[in-house]
Amino acid sequence: MEKREFKEKVYSELASLTKALAHPFRLQIIDLLAQGSRSVEEIAAQVDISIANASQHLQVMKGANLVSIQKEGHYVHYRLADERVYTVWQSLRELGIDRLAQIERTLKDFREEKNSFQSLSIDQLLEKISEEGVVILDVRPEKEFKAGHIPQALSVPMEKLAQKIADLPAGKEVVVYCRGPFCVFADEAVGLLTGQGIRAIRLEEGFPDWKSRNLPFQTIS
Amino acid sequence: MEKREFKEKVYSELASLTKALAHPFRLQIIDLLAQGSRSVEEIAAQVDISIANASQHLQVMKGANLVSIQKEGHYVHYRLADERVYTVWQSLRELGIDRLAQIERTLKDFREEKNSFQSLSIDQLLEKISEEGVVILDVRPEKEFKAGHIPQALSVPMEKLAQKIADLPAGKEVVVYCRGPFCVFADEAVGLLTGQGIRAIRLEEGFPDWKSRNLPFQTIS
DNA sequence: CAATTATTCAATAAAGTTATTGAATATATT
DNA sequence: AATATATTCAATAACTTTATTGAATAATTG
Incomplete structure (x- = not known):
């Protein structure tokens, strides 16, 4: 593997992860899921968006491994996939509160x-x-x-x-x-x-x- | 201010900050600037992109307060605006290395x-x-x-x-x-x-x- | 002051992201 | 088996982001 190819792969993957965080609704979802797992319906209601829209955002987050799901009946419960998702959000928050x-x-x-x-x-x-x-x-x-x-x-x-x-x-x-x-x-x-x-x-x-x-x-x- | 308006403002600002991080070249620039300040030319060479393109990415980062500049002659030296910019990158990196x-x-x-x-x-x-x-x-x-x-x-x-x-x-x-x-x-x-x-x-x-x-x-x- | 150099700006085309629809799927209840 | 419910999918139009040009700006050197 070329040096350039290696860098491209690694930084692109991490940029995708970052992009999956980079939306106001998705940040709100992280704050909500930090309280525990929630169904798509509950998430949509709390963030005040349509269910289809919430589902779409959750797909993006799931694709980036930020959240994971557990199916129960016809409910799909989403949760943060890793404690460190919240850690990242905390450090972003701190930077923003202090500097913006x-x-x-x-x-x-x-x-x-x-x-x-x-x-x-x-x-x-x-x-x-x-x-x-x-x-x-x-x-x-x-x-x-x-x-x-x-x-x-x-x-x-x-x-x-x-x-x-x-x-x-x-x-x-x-x-x-x-x-x-x-x-x-x-x-x-x-x-x-x-x-x-x-x-x-x-x-x-x-x-x-x-x-x-x-x-x-x-x-x- | 309405509750909804407040949330929209705060989370949108933080999403913009996150977006300003979310590009492979910009993450590479953070890694580079963590070594010390660099001119646009040096940054472009290291990341292996055109100078105009590097400048454009640096504008995005500056707009989000991620980097700051110091002019010296006709050089513009960019540096990380805050240590916590690197902290955010570290936590993103860790999450990615472990989970992707x-x-x-x-x-x-x-x-x-x-x-x-x-x-x-x-x-x-x-x-x-x-x-x-x-x-x-x-x-x-x-x-x-x-x-x-x-x-x-x-x-x-x-x-x-x-x-x-x-x-x-x-x-x-x-x-x-x-x-x-x-x-x-x-x-x-x-x-x-x-x-x-x-x-x-x-x-x-x-x-x-x-x-x-x-x-x-x-x-x- | 003309030439040089580093950086930014502006315009553009291509690619990617988003919200909104309404239909499709899949599970549970009757 | 038919109905109801939660979620996802697919298509679309509006919007945003990006890389590439080449020109513009602004500081320095000759």
Whole structure:
């Protein structure tokens, strides 16, 4: 094999892999599948695209070995093929959040609108846990909480939050988390809580990031 | 801002960033710029494409904030805009090498052809250094060696290797490294050395990977 | 200031990607 | 066996990306 041919093969394959990531919907799908496997229907609903379109994007990702499938009845469940798919997405995300002024501004604008001005990193949360008593709130759908959550977190899915505010331990600071840095549930929750005079702050990252750092987590079966 | 609008903005920006990576030549350019800054001319020569084409690809990368420029006379020197650009490439590479059968096979075929059957990881090299005495050979061009190399490594650019074999400390095992896992110099060197009866093995990763692990390195000014 | 050199720009044609349809497939239920 | 359901397939049109030209720009040298 020629040197040139070798390079062409290797870099082309890796560029194809990269292309298979490079679409807004496909990145959203990765964020979703990081919560667990999902059917085409569920994916289409969450990303808010047609089923045929979702299926097409999933084919692209499957072709690049980013996701794998498991058939069950007439459902096809898609999952991330490898933990490192999420690792790649994490490093892309970090680079973008820090270096693309556009993204930083969009995040800031959106959060200010929700009165979610600050955020906490996982490291800062770990410190807070060991020092003070904080209430940790998981505002993802119950299914995702059951599949895995930060130890001691309370499950209060976003749509139930308003009616459950009264039940929260009084006087304590609340840290809210959801799926990841682009998940809007946490910002909405912080907005709602601070509106009620409760000190609340969002966790910058989400549960998949907690898990990928090999921190302990709880599940409910 | 609407939830949907927010998601669209953020994921689209990140997809654009990903697209700016997703071309075989552009990935090669990242590997090259990880060695230090280079002019358009040098980049075009190394990647083996026309200058206009190289310039065009560099514009795409600059537009996505992956690279930055410094003008000097009528030269434009391009460099990686952020260390994390290389981090993203590393994680993509790892995912691909491990999971794309096609890449694994290409690597294996090429290396077998060069009689470079095995390779050593950085961790394995670190062990070897502390235990036995090994000779570490840097077969990149001298300019790259000067810009930074593994401590104690000997600089023997590929084109000078044949005539310098006699000067190598006899009886010791030789570990050869170059730019990264897809750099072919190391494989060619291993082929040449084993052909002369010298025990040689390539380092899987390259100097940028050594550096990105914050291991100590030497420079020559 | 004319000539040289490195890089970028602009136009173009070819190739690749995408969303939208509606039909096809394959499994499960009645 | 017929019907219903989830997913995939195939065709198409709109759009984007790419390599190749040759011209334009901008800094340096003679």
